[in-house]
Amino acid sequence: DTGVSQDPRHKITKRGQNVTFRCDPISEHNRLYWYRQTLGQGPEFLTYFQNEAQLEKSRLLSDRFSAERPKGSFSTLEIQRTEQGDSAMYLCASSLMDSGNTIYFGEGSWLTVV
Amino acid sequence: AQSVAQPEDQVNVAEGNPLTVKCTYSVSGNPYLFWYVQYPNRGLQFLLKYITGDNLVKGSYGFEAEFNKSQTSFHLKKPSALVSDSALYFCAVRDRPGGYNKLIFGAGTRLAVHP
Numbered sequence: 325d326t327g328v329s330q331d332p333r334h335k336i337t338k339r340g341q342n343v344t345f346r347c348d349p350i351s352e353h354n355r356l357y358w359y360r361q362t363l364g365q366g367p368e369f370l371t372y373f374q375n376e377a378q379l380e381k382s383r384l385l386s387d388r389f390s391a392e393r394p395k396g397s398f399s400t401l402e403i404q405r406t407e408q409g410d411s412a413m414y415l416c417a418s419s420l421m422d423s424g425n426t427i428y429f430g431e432g433s434w435l436t437v438v
Numbered sequence: 439a440q441s442v443a444q445p446e447d448q449v450n451v452a453e454g455n456p457l458t459v460k461c462t463y464s465v466s467g468n469p470y471l472f473w474y475v476q477y478p479n480r481g482l483q484f485l486l487k488y489i490t491g492d493n494l495v496k497g498s499y500g501f502e503a504e505f506n507k508s509q510t511s512f513h514l515k516k517p518s519a520l521v522s523d524s525a526l527y528f529c530a531v532r533d534r535p536g537g538y539n540k541l542i543f544g545a546g547t548r549l550a551v552h553p
Contacts, residue, residue, distance in 0.1 A: 431480055
């Protein structure tokens with residue numbers, strides 16, 4: 325069990341560019357979550373997958389954001405036409421399906437839009 | 439909607455003293471409650487959770503939390519603080535009992551343990 329892995333850990337991009345983050349969940353975890361965290365705030369829910377199906381999206385997830393989880397394994401979160409307000413840490417997490425199970429987080433991907 | 443509140447932005451404790459980080463919740467139905475810790479520039483690490491059973495829950499690194507239904511609280515405690523406990527602590531509640539277990543987080547409490 326190697327934990328939730330996220331890549332890249334840090335990304336600096338110019339405003340207007342597209343960025344993509346990858347998340348590899350703990351093996352056999354069929355639930356995968358994306359959260360966003362800005363400085364001094366708690367994590368905010370973005371979206372959630374059960375296997376390959378995206379079952380819930382927050383209204384924080386504007387149409388510039390898209391997430392996929394092909395084949396129910398790794399997931400990607402793409403941000404198109406980045407804005408300075410997108411600067412944040414993007415956290416991925418995973419869990420087993422049972423509702424009492426713990427959600428385990430990765431180390432996060434820091435995005436800085438300049 | 440489910441929510442949690444962490445009323446203190448920061449808690450200061452001397453090393454060796456007991457510590458308490460407060461959390462109150464608002465849920466419909468039975469709460470599933472969690473505590474996570476975050477060190478600088480790192481992700482969240484799971485400490486402990488309350489699902490059902492004993493009101494006193496023991497977790498990692500000597501931390502424990504007490505579920506109090508009448509006061510709708512789930513305070514995090516440790517008998518003797520260490521300098522290495524200094525970090526950001528988040529309380530969370532599971533959204534939609536019986537449904538998906540998406541977590542809703544509080545704003546966090548910064549714990550500073552002084553030598």
